[in-house]
Amino acid sequence: MPPRQIKCRECPHHKRSCFREMEESELSFIESFKQGELAVEPGAPIVLEEANSPHLFTVLKGWAFRYKTLPDGRRQILNYALPGGLIGLQASVFNEMSHGVEALTPMLLCVFSRDQIWTLYEGFPSLAFDVTWLAAREERLLDEHLLSVGQRTAKERLAHVLWHLFHRAEELGLTEGNKLDFPLTQQHLADTLGLSLVHTNKTLRRLRDEQCLSWEGRLLQIHDAEGLRRIAQANELSTQRRPFL
Amino acid sequence: MPPRQIKCRECPHHKRSCFREMEESELSFIESFKQGELAVEPGAPIVLEEANSPHLFTVLKGWAFRYKTLPDGRRQILNYALPGGLIGLQASVFNEMSHGVEALTPMLLCVFSRDQIWTLYEGFPSLAFDVTWLAAREERLLDEHLLSVGQRTAKERLAHVLWHLFHRAEELGLTEGNKLDFPLTQQHLADTLGLSLVHTNKTLRRLRDEQCLSWEGRLLQIHDAEGLRRIAQANELSTQRRPFL
DNA sequence: CGCGATTTTGAGAGCCGTCAAGATACGTGG
DNA sequence: CCACGTATCTTGACGGCTCTCAAAATCGCG
Numbered sequence: 001m002p003p004r005q006i007k008c009r010e011c012p013h014h015k016r017s018c019f020r021e022m023e024e025s026e027l028s029f030i031e032s033f034k035q036g037e038l039a040v041e042p043g044a045p046i047v048l049e050e051a052n053s054p055h056l057f058t059v060l061k062g063w064a065f066r067y068k069t070l071p072d073g074r075r076q077i078l079n080y081a082l083p084g085g086l087i088g089l090q091a092s093v094f095n096e097m098s099h100g101v102e103a104l105t106p107m108l109l110c111v112f113s114r115d116q117i118w119t120l121y122e123g124f125p126s127l128a129f130d131v132t133w134l135a136a137r138e139e140r141l142l143d144e145h146l147l148s149v150g151q152r153t154a155k156e157r158l159a160h161v162l163w164h165l166f167h168r169a170e171e172l173g174l175t176e177g178n179k180l181d182f183p184l185t186q187q188h189l190a191d192t193l194g195l196s197l198v199h200t201n202k203t204l205r206r207l208r209d210e211q212c213l214s215w216e217g218r219l220l221q222i223h224d225a226e227g228l229r230r231i232a233q234a235n236e237l238s239t240q241r242r243p244f245l
Numbered sequence: 246m247p248p249r250q251i252k253c254r255e256c257p258h259h260k261r262s263c264f265r266e267m268e269e270s271e272l273s274f275i276e277s278f279k280q281g282e283l284a285v286e287p288g289a290p291i292v293l294e295e296a297n298s299p300h301l302f303t304v305l306k307g308w309a310f311r312y313k314t315l316p317d318g319r320r321q322i323l324n325y326a327l328p329g330g331l332i333g334l335q336a337s338v339f340n341e342m343s344h345g346v347e348a349l350t351p352m353l354l355c356v357f358s359r360d361q362i363w364t365l366y367e368g369f370p371s372l373a374f375d376v377t378w379l380a381a382r383e384e385r386l387l388d389e390h391l392l393s394v395g396q397r398t399a400k401e402r403l404a405h406v407l408w409h410l411f412h413r414a415e416e417l418g419l420t421e422g423n424k425l426d427f428p429l430t431q432q433h434l435a436d437t438l439g440l441s442l443v444h445t446n447k448t449l450r451r452l453r454d455e456q457c458l459s460w461e462g463r464l465l466q467i468h469d470a471e472g473l474r475r476i477a478q479a480n481e482l483s484t485q486r487r488p489f490l
Numbered sequence: 491c492g493c494g495a496t497t498t499t500g501a502g503a504g505c506c507g508t509c510a511a512g513a514t515a516c517g518t519g520g
Numbered sequence: 521c522c523a524c525g526t527a528t529c530t531t532g533a534c535g536g537c538t539c540t541c542a543a544a545a546t547c548g549c550g
Contacts, residue, residue: 068388070478074396078388093374093381094485099388121374125366128373129338135380136338142387143313143323143344150394150439151319154506185528194395196507201530203506217515233315240339399538430496444538446498462547 006060007031013060013083018171019244029124030245033116038109042183046109047088049100056114057087058245062107063183067191068099077192079141080104080165083172084244086134092117104183112245130243137242149194152232154203157193160232162213166222167237182220251305252276258305258328263416264489274369275490278361283354287428291354292333294345301359302332303490307352308428312436313344322437324386325349325410328417329489331379337362349428357490375488382487394439397477399448402438405477407458411467412482427465 008014008031014022022030038057040046046064047053064081078099081087091097092114121128144164148157169180190200207213212224212231222228229236253259253276259267267275283302285291291309292298309326323344326332336342337359366373389409393402414425435445452458457469457476467473474481 066388068392070392070396072478076392076395078391089377090381090385093378094385096483098385118370118374121370125363125370125373128370128377129363129366132334132373132377132380133338135377135384136335139380139384139387140335140339140343142384142391143311146323146387146391146394147313147315147321149391150321150436151315187528191395197528198508198530199506205530233317238341432496441539442497443499443540447538450498 013244020241026127033112035111035113038111040103040107042103042105044103046101047097052096053088053091054114056092056112058110059083059085060108060110063104064101066099066101075191082168089135133243154195154199156232158203159228160234163228163232178222180220181218258489265486278357280356280358283356285348285352287348287350289348291346291348292342297341298333298336299359301337301357303355304328304330305353305355308349309346311344311346320436327413334380378488399440399444401477403448404473405479408473408477423467425465426463
């Protein structure tokens with residue numbers, strides 16, 4: 001299909017309040033940097049775990065997840081990519097990927113050539129800094145996730161991810177009130193939290209029984225966000241404006 | 246104490262084969278960037294979990310660990326910092342820290358002012374790229390750690406960290422044959438792996454009984470590295486040369 | 491020599507995993 | 521519109537890995 005090129009300076013995402021404003025010169029540089037757009041279907045691989053993709057992506061629309069697997073098949077979901085996320089930075093830096101990325105919903109990706117990243121560092125220090133910013137953000141999310149999997153109980157973990165993902169979606173305007181179109185299955189949650197599917201299901205039931213949330217089909221509703229936060233012992237989150245490439 | 250300034254261009258670390266070579270201009274820039282040196286004692290905090298340190302550090306000597314804690318005191322160790330590691334990048338980028346760092350051994354740190362990081366991005370794209378490289382490396386280590394804590398059994402986790410840390414130390418020339426001066430306590434290992442101290446101890450005993458390793462006092466000896474790797478289902482590691490600031 | 495930190499071992503409990511079976515939902519083809 | 525297959529969700533029973541509690545041994549150090 002012929003990619004419908006959206007001009008970056010007209011990109012609706014740059015106008016969202018959760019992203020920092022860009023200067024005209026930055027926008028036009030990114031535009032020249034952009035190779036095209038890519039649409040992928042749910043379940044489709046965006047990067048394979050062993051492969052060495054020559055591309056760097058920005059998420060324009062949809063959800064994806066990053067994961068690693070052990071030789072015997074056990075899978076750990078590392079993080080989720082939502083609009084504004086960068087995919088494939090590790091490959092750009094190391095020339096090799098050590099994790100896979102798979103789409104959860106229909107997605108629209110902005111494609112960059114990873115060779116060009118060097119010209120970005122040479123020509124636009126402010127954008128180079130943004131790339132580092134995004135890498136550091138991913139690191140912080142992983143820190144928080146690791147704290148969960150290592151120290152929290154099953155109930156705490158579940159409360160934490162759901163609370164966390166809801167807030168990330170909310171920042172991006174994907175929610176309506178306390179409602180969210182939530183594309184994960186319970187298996188995804190289990191692989192995210194290091195729990196079995198069965199135990200995830202039973203723990204979920206307890207959270208529902210306690211009126212914290214409801215989840216039917218793809219519709220997730222958070223009825224007691226503060227309760228979830230308390231259960232998870234989570235800190236309030238700081239909502240800084242972030243870069244969007 | 247008056248910091249004994251080692252000139253970067255004479256810094257012994259830059260000559261190690263695991264680090265990339267730097268150009269004269271890069272070295273002299275880093276030198277101007279350097280504020281001084283800091284020595285810290287074992288157990289001393291380098292960055293506090295809530296604090297907002299104005300500094301960015303490079304490890305010249307010694308071991309430290311990064312951690313997060315829950316309000317009720319449970320602690321998760323996120324990663325270890327060895328010579329060549331960067332400490333405080335998140336603070337430089339976000340103006341806030343979300344984890345603490347504590348020294349395990351006597352350390353020597355190279356101190357930079359985090360305000361200057363911007364001039365680095367403007368003046369030296371190659372060094373800016375190096376900062377991103379290091380951030381992406383930390384991300385990859387966290388990915389691997391999360392896979393461990395989420396999916397591996399106690400025995401597999403223990404085999405994996407010990408194997409992993411031994412190799413990192415080996416790269417840096419801190420080992421002698423299969424011997425390593427290992428500064429962690431079993432409590433550190435437990436908090437790293439998300440296990441209780443007691444279970445960590447018992448699992449360690451099994452690895453010793455199987456002749457995989459021995460550990461007396463601070464002396465760790467790996468007798469069967471390949472066995473550890475097999476138990477952990479770990480991939481061989483790629484030893485790319487990496488930047489050192 | 492004595493005290494605190496660390497390591498070690500045993501006993502019992504509980505959180506969570508595995509196994510198994512059914513229920514529900516959804517897309518496809520007849 | 522119904523039959524059917526696949527994916528997902530749900531629930532119960534049972535087992536085991538890991539936790540907590542407790543106490544003793546060992547080490548490091550002033």
